[in-house]
Amino acid sequence: MLDDAIQAQLKAYLERLQRPIELVASLDDSANSQQMHTLLTQVAALSDKVSLRTDGDNPRRPSFGVAQPGDAPRIHFAGLPMGHEFTSLVLALLQTGGHPPKVEQAVIDQIKALPGSFKFETFISLSCHNCPDVVQALNLMAVLNPGVTSTMIDGALFQDEVNARQIMAVPTVYLNDAKFGQGRMTVEEVLAQVDTGASARAAAEISQKAPFDVLVVGGGPAGAAAAIYAARKGIRTGVLAERFGGQVMDTLGIENFISVKETEGPKLAMALEQHVKEYDVDVMNLQRAAKLIPASEAGGLIEVQLDNGAALKSRSVILATGARWREMNVPGEKDYKAKGVCFCPHCDGPLFKGKRVAVIGGGNSGVEAAIDLAGIVSHVTLLEFADTLRADAVLQNKLNSLPNVTVIKSAQTTEVTGDGQKVNGLSYKDRVSEEIKHIELEGIFVQIGLLPATDWLKGTLELSRFGEIVIDAKGQTSAAGVFAAGDCTTAPYKQIIIAMGAGATASLSAFDHLIRSSAPAA
Structure with a gap:
């Protein structure tokens, strides 16, 4: 899985390990498990301080933990930590192996002093550029405090769990099985919530x-x-x-x-x-x-x-x-924020794979979002308030070439609808005919400026x-x-x-x- 250049770079990083670490894999017969086994075998071969076991008992498969030999893993990756999350894997290896983290000593002391048990689970998408910050923050806490565990969960790989928990935006973090937070968080932000005296x-x-x-x-x-x-x-x-x-x-x-x-x-x-x-x-x-x-x-x-x-x-x-982000300020928008109403197509787009979505806004941001989403979802409807799109011509030409995109101009969104749990559509007014129309869909990406x-x-x-x-x-x-x-x-x-x-x-x-x-x- 890792090409020669990446292996050479990772090998150089692993020379910084100060103590042995162990990778504990929980696999099955799936193709994703085979890929994970290949990845972990390659990693273990790069340093004599890294060993691999494949007798893990984690119910999420494929997954693996990172720990010191003889210890139960406190850092887990449910899914392949590639893309933006590859850095999360590298840091987990180094920090578990004793390499000092690049955070202030006061933060380290605060983490170590936290009392109690904290089971963090972070649902991510590999295309999300905010997710690694959250995963890395929680992994660091798991390295420094024996009462903390951190699990990264690839939402695209564990769709059943995503659907069961009705997760429609990433990163979404659960603490001790209860929803903890959503969106980018630094380790300081996490500590501010769990350390009640910090503020x-x-x-x-x-x-x-x-x-x-x-x-x-x-x-x-x-x-x-x-x-x-x-x-x-x-x-x-x-x-x-x-x-x-x-x-x-x-x-x-x-x-x-x-x-x-x-x-x-x-x-x-x-x-x-x-x-x-x-x-x-x-x-x-x-x-x-x-x-x-x-x-x-x-x-x-x-x-x-x-x-x-x-x-x-x-x-x-x-x-x-x-x-x-500018919001639409229509009925239903606040009710379904992060339940189908989103603002980051790069982060949340993979969660709508094969589904119908709308993009609100015909400027550069809106058209770029529609183009990106068209490669993931089944259909994109772009709604623009004005009678023309405002995006650059090159973006409009690309948009118009896509078979699964519909552009509706002179459209004023009037309401976000849902079933009480998640979005199921939106209503808009045709500003020419004054007719109110409704579109059935599962996601809405708002791109109307700041x-x-x-x-x-x-x-x-x-x-x-x-x-x-x-x-x-x-x-x-x-x-x-x-x-x-x-x-x-x-x-x-x-x-x-x-x-x-x-x-x-x-x-x-x-x-x-x-x-x-x-x-x-x-």
């Missing part, structure tokens, strides 16, 4: 921090650029982020980032975070801003209050909170009618000392490279404000 400890720690010169709210491309430019000026810089990387984490292929021919969102997000951490920047991750109090109301320093009750003060603030993440700023800053932060050419907002950059602003084009430039502009403007301001540093 209070974080709030107390944050509230004790001294005022910043520049506080950046948001960890996407704009926020990262702003932080780097501020830190290079030698001033006290902090970053407050819900998740570092922002919307980039949900982007698969990136081919228009100048000087980088192609990359993927999670890779770029990791590079951004690593670059920021090269400087003396206080990064506060997994923190949501709740309120902004301008300097004129906060006694000379700007105050940012957090959801967890903590508060930070700064001489200047740069808002780079980005955007989130909304700025600025709800928490209403009544504090000037916002456009679309909710964007109004800025001038220097990134200045309507409040003194508060600047903004990226997709949350009135900047006309929402692109990664534009957001980075805007972040740099806002940071330089903030520095200019500081050197011209008489605001006290503390």
Whole structure:
């Protein structure tokens, strides 16, 4: 299964093993089991510290566990960990074999101190670019804490279980047989949920921090650029982020980032975070801003209050909170979110193999989603509100060449319908005839753009009618000392490279404000 180049690379990685590990396979007579046996045999042959047993008793077949000899496996792979999940396999081998993980010591200590038993099961698709982050986080917890087990389950291979649990989006995580979470999660995010005292400890720690010169709210491309430019000026810089990387984490292929021919969102997000951490920047991750109090109301320093009750003060603030998926806001949408209503065709598309789906939106994102899904599902119906598609001509030509795609224009979605458990169709209004029509289907992929993440700023800053932060050419907002950059602003084009430039502009403007301001540093 592994070509010579990959085997050579894996062999080099396995030289880092500090102790023996054992692969314990549970197989049957299926073709997938034969493939798994081939894979595990190849892996075991690459290092004398790796051995293979095929007498496993896991009821999910094919599957295998990774453990130290003599121990029961705490990491399991139900399905072939190829594609995006191959890295999860490599890290599981290395970490079980004693290679130190690349996480902060405080996180390691927090994992080791968790009391109780935690049985995590993560349903994934091999095309999902967010799934490996979750699998790797839970695998790490299983390596470090004997009370934790982690199982990756390929939803395409275990369809009966997917259907029984009515899983319609990945990654979906179960903890001790109860649904725990959905979507990308870092190890810190998982710990924040299972360690009940974590939030209070974080709030107390944050509230004790001294005022910043520049506080950046948001960890996407704009926020990262702003932080780097501020830190290079030698001033006290902090970053407050819900998740570092922002919307980039949900982007698969990136081919228009100048000087980088192609990359993927999670890779770029990791590079951004690593670059920021090269400087003396206080990064506060997994923190949501709740309120902004301008300097004129906060006694000379700007105050940012957090959801967890903590508060930070700064001489200047740069808002780079980005955007989130725009929803249709029709009856039934919220009821069936992750039960047939999806936003990521790359992640969730494989779960709809052979089924009927709709794509809402005729821009580049919508047409690209329809093209990708057409290779997986039985039929795609693309609905566009306007009387023409807005996607690039080359994408429209490709779409029109596909036999299992229907395009409906001048269509206004009016309702998502379901049986109480999952989606079974949608209704739309023909904007020409005014007739209400219904389509029977199993999945709906919403691709109608983004909304700025600025709800928490209403009544504090000037916002456009679309909710964007109004800025001038220097990134200045309507409040003194508060600047903004990226997709949350009135900047006309929402692109990664534009957001980075805007972040740099806002940071330089903030520095200019500081050197011209008489605001006290503390």
